[in-house]
Structure formats: C-alpha cells, structure tokens
Amino acid sequence: MTKKVIYLDNNATTKVCDEAINAMLPFLGERYGNPSSMHTFGGEIGAYVKKSREQTAALMGAADPQEVVFTSCGTESSNMAFRGLTDPRKRHIITTKVEHPCVLNVARHLEKNHDYEVTYLGVDTEGQLDLDEFKDSIRPDTALISVMWANNETGVILPVEQLAEIAKEKNPDILFFTDAVQAAGKIPINIKGTKIDMVSISGHKIHAPKGVGAIYVRKGSLLSPFMLGGHQERGQRGGTENVAGIVALGMASEQALSYLEDEATRVKQMRDRLERGILEKCFNARVNGSRIKRVPNTTNISFEYIEGELILLHLSDLGICASSGSACTSGNLEPSHVLRAMGIPFTAVHGSIRFSLSRYTAEDEIDYVIEKMPEVIEKLNSISPFQTELRELKEIKTAMKS
Numbered sequence: 115m116t117k118k119v120i121y122l123d124n125n126a127t128t129k130v131c132d133e134a135i136n137a138m139l140p141f142l143g144e145r146y147g148n149p150s151s152m153h154t155f156g157g158e159i160g161a162y163v164k165k166s167r168e169q170t171a172a173l174m175g176a177a178d179p180q181e182v183v184f185t186s187c188g189t190e191s192s193n194m195a196f197r198g199l200t201d202p203r204k205r206h207i208i209t210t211k212v213e214h215p216c217v218l219n220v221a222r223h224l225e226k227n228h229d230y231e232v233t234y235l236g237v238d239t240e241g242q243l244d245l246d247e248f249k250d251s252i253r254p255d256t257a258l259i260s261v262m263w264a265n266n267e268t269g270v271i272l273p274v275e276q277l278a279e280i281a282k283e284k285n286p287d288i289l290f291f292t293d294a295v296q297a298a299g300k301i302p303i304n305i306k307g308t309k310i311d312m313v314s315i316s317g318h319k320i321h322a323p324k325g326v327g328a329i330y331v332r333k334g335s336l337l338s339p340f341m342l343g344g345h346q347e348r349g350q351r352g353g354t355e356n357v358a359g360i361v362a363l364g365m366a367s368e369q370a371l372s373y374l375e376d377e378a379t380r381v382k383q384m385r386d387r388l389e390r391g392i393l394e395k396c397f398n399a400r401v402n403g404s405r406i407k408r409v410p411n412t413t414n415i416s417f418e419y420i421e422g423e424l425i426l427l428h429l430s431d432l433g434i435c436a437s438s439g440s441a442c443t444s445g446n447l448e449p450s451h452v453l454r455a456m457g458i459p460f461t462a463v464h465g466s467i468r469f470s471l472s473r474y475t476a477e478d479e480i481d482y483v484i485e486k487m488p489e490v491i492e493k494l495n496s497i498s499p500f501q502t503e504l505r506e507l508k509e510i511k512t513a514m515k516s
C-alpha cells in the first residue's frame with residue numbers, strides 16, 4: 115500500500131488542478147497546430163492563446179492582456195527583466211538580499227560580466243526593507259529596481275506598490291520589476307493602479323504545470339527581447355508557443371483568482387492552526403519573519419539547536435512533505451541566505467522548516483502534523499549536541515508560560 119502523502123510544500127511546486135489538465139489535454143492531442151500557421155487548423159489555436167492571455171492578465175490585474183508575455187518559467191521572466199535593459203549609460207541596479215536565486219544570480223552575472231553596479235538592500239528581523247535606505251539608494255543612473263512581492267521561504271510580503279511609487283517619484287525613468295511568483299494566487303495583485311513596470315509569475319506555483327510562466331511588461335517600457343527568434347509574443351519572446359502549457363496557465367489563473375478568498379480565510383486559518391499547534395507543543399520552535407505581512411499559506415518555523423534536514427527526513431518517513439530553506443537550493447546545505455539576511459541566529463537558521471499549504475490541504479492533514487511534530491522534535495532534541503542550551507531554553511519558556 116502506498117503511504118498517504120501530506121503535501122505541505124506548495125511553495126516548491128503545486129498539484130496541477132483538474133481544470134488546467136482538462137483545458138490543456140486537447141492541445142497535447144488533436145489540437146496540435148502551430149498558432150502562427152496561415153491555415154485554419156493551426157491559426158485557430160491562436161484564439162486559445164489569446165483567451166489564456168486574458169485570463170492571466172486578469173490574475174495580475176493588468177489593464178491590457180497585450181502586456182502579458184508568456185515564458186517558460188519564473189526564472190526566465192526574471193532573466194528577461196534584467197537582461198532586457200537597454201540604456202548603456204544606466205548601469206546601476208537595486209535589489210534585495212532576500213530575492214530568489216533567479217534574481218540574485220542574474221544580478222551577480224550583470225555585475226561581474228557587464229559592468230553593472232548592484233546595491234543589495236538588507237532587511238530587518240521581520241524581513242522588511244528600510245524605506246529611507248531604499249529611497250537613498252536610488253541614483254540618477256539606476257536602470258532597474260527588483261524587489262520580490264512575497265518571499266518564497268518566509269512568505270513575508272514586501273510593499274512593492276509603495277516602493278514603486280517612491281522610486282518613480284525620485285527617478286521616473288527607472289524600471290521597477292517585482293518577482294510575484296509567490297504572491298500570485300495567494301494575495302490580490304492589481305498592477306493597473308500601480309507604478310510597477312514588470313511582474314513575473316510561474317505556472318507551477320499556481321496549480322498549472324511546470325514549463326510555463328509569464329511576465330507583465332507595462333506598455334512603453336524599454337526592454338529588449340532576451341530570447342531572439344521568431345515574431346511570437348509580438349517579438350518580445352521568440353519560440354513556438356507552449357500552447358498546452360499556456361492554456362493550462364490561463365485556466366489555472368482563472369481558478370486562482372476565484373480561490374483568493376479561500377486562501378485568505380480557510381487556508382490562512384489552517385496555516386495559523388498548524389503554527390499555533392507547533393509553537394504550543396515544541397518549546398524550541400519560533401516563527402521566522404513577520405506574522406502579519408505574510409501570504410496566507412506559508413509559515414517558516416525554526417527548531418533551535420536541531421538540524422532542519424533531520425527533521426525533514428523524519429517527516430518524510432511519516433509521509434509529510436515540507437522543506438528547509440528553498441527547494442531550489444536544497445541538495446546544497448548552505449544555510450538559508452534569506453534567514454541569514456534577517457539576522458536569525460545560526461542555531462535557528464539550521465533548524466528551519468517551511469510549511470506551505472494550498473487549497474488542496476485538508477484539516478485532518480493539519481491535525482496529523484500537529485500530532486506528529488512534537489514526537490519528531492522531542493526525539494531530535496534528545497540527540498542534539500546542544501543539551502545545555504536546550505535545557506536553558508526550556509526553563510525560560512516554562513517560566514514565561516507560568
């Protein structure tokens with residue numbers, strides 16, 4: 115009998131929703147035409163790509179679907195925003211220390227190989243930027259500002275609408291990009307009323323398949339294409355369209371929009387119940403980052419003085435899927451750059467676990483994790499080399515409770 119899987123790793127990837135599967139299937143079968151073809155068999159496929167563009171634009175709150183460009187993933191969308199910069203005189207970029215590697219690594223690449231100067235802004239223990247420091251970092255030669263909408267490890271939401279306002283007031287020519295891969299489908303996004311120029315999303319984080327993503331590019335933004343090829347996506351991204359993936363992304367976007375209320379209520383309540391249950395029963399547990407400015411599905415909990423990887427292995431034996439740090443960097447035992455930037459003590463960074471829920475998470479799964487977690491943590495506490503520190507921490511927590 116296969117063990118039941120309790121999947122609490124939805125920031126790594128999500129289950130593809132039935133609606134997206136059903137929508138995409140014809141395009142893997144009988145509707146295999148190329149939307150660029152002159153004949154009707156291919157040409158009529160374009161109507162489905164158009165519909166998907168409208169659905170995806172609606173999720174982003176974009177004024178015009180033509181501002182949406184389909185890509186292969188969130189990483190490609192970020193690369194497009196950075197590598198598409200055109201003005202040779204503007205060689206300064208501002209980003210943060212807590213971005214996903216798809217932003218940090220392309221920023222480092224431009225710094226190392228293309229004479230850009232990059233300012234990496236720090237964050238406080240809540241995961242928030244200092245607004246004065248942000249404002250002061252903007253220069254006349256700043257070409258691009260890239261600040262993520264929601265952090266993948268902690269779920270912390272950054273005030274990107276406000277940051278874009280500040281940036282444009284100081285320097286109207288700046289391009290403002292936000293990686294909204296972890297915000298889309300979790301909190302409302304409404305680009306049209308903002309000064310944000312570019313927004314990335316990824317299909318596999320919102321119950322569409324892997325291999326499809328999108329970037330919103332505000333009309334009039336000076337961005338040169340990064341993928342050169344055919345005229346697809348109005349010349350902004352060459353390559354024959356991944357029609358099945360695009361259609362699935364459109365449907366998943368429509369579904370995500372209709373489930374926003376559910377995320378904000380039911381999913382959030384389950385996340386909060388999980389968090390409370392763990393904090394009550396595990397004395398060495400602490401939540402990392404703001405508990406208020408956070409997407410509703412994510413909690414990042416550190417278990418002080420024990421190893422996150424060991425916790426994950428024990429949870430995995432129980433059929434519980436969670437993650438330590440970012441899934442994209444696991445396999446690499448470097449402690450999380452996000453938690454380190456937040457100044458979380460080393461002994462807590464190493465024992466951090468991210469639980470990320472979705473609309474498919476069930477109440478009884480949360481019950482099960484709340485029941486099993488204290489047993490796992492007690493077992494690992496008993497073999498930790500930090501017995502004195504654990505004893506002292508337990509005494510402090512007990513004294514605080516009484």
Ligand code: PLP
Nearest residue numbers: 187188189214266293295296316
């Ligand atoms: N940005 C954030 C915040 C992410 O969490 C991820 C993936 O984990 C990405 C970008 C990369 O997206 P993709 O896997 O579609 O390339």
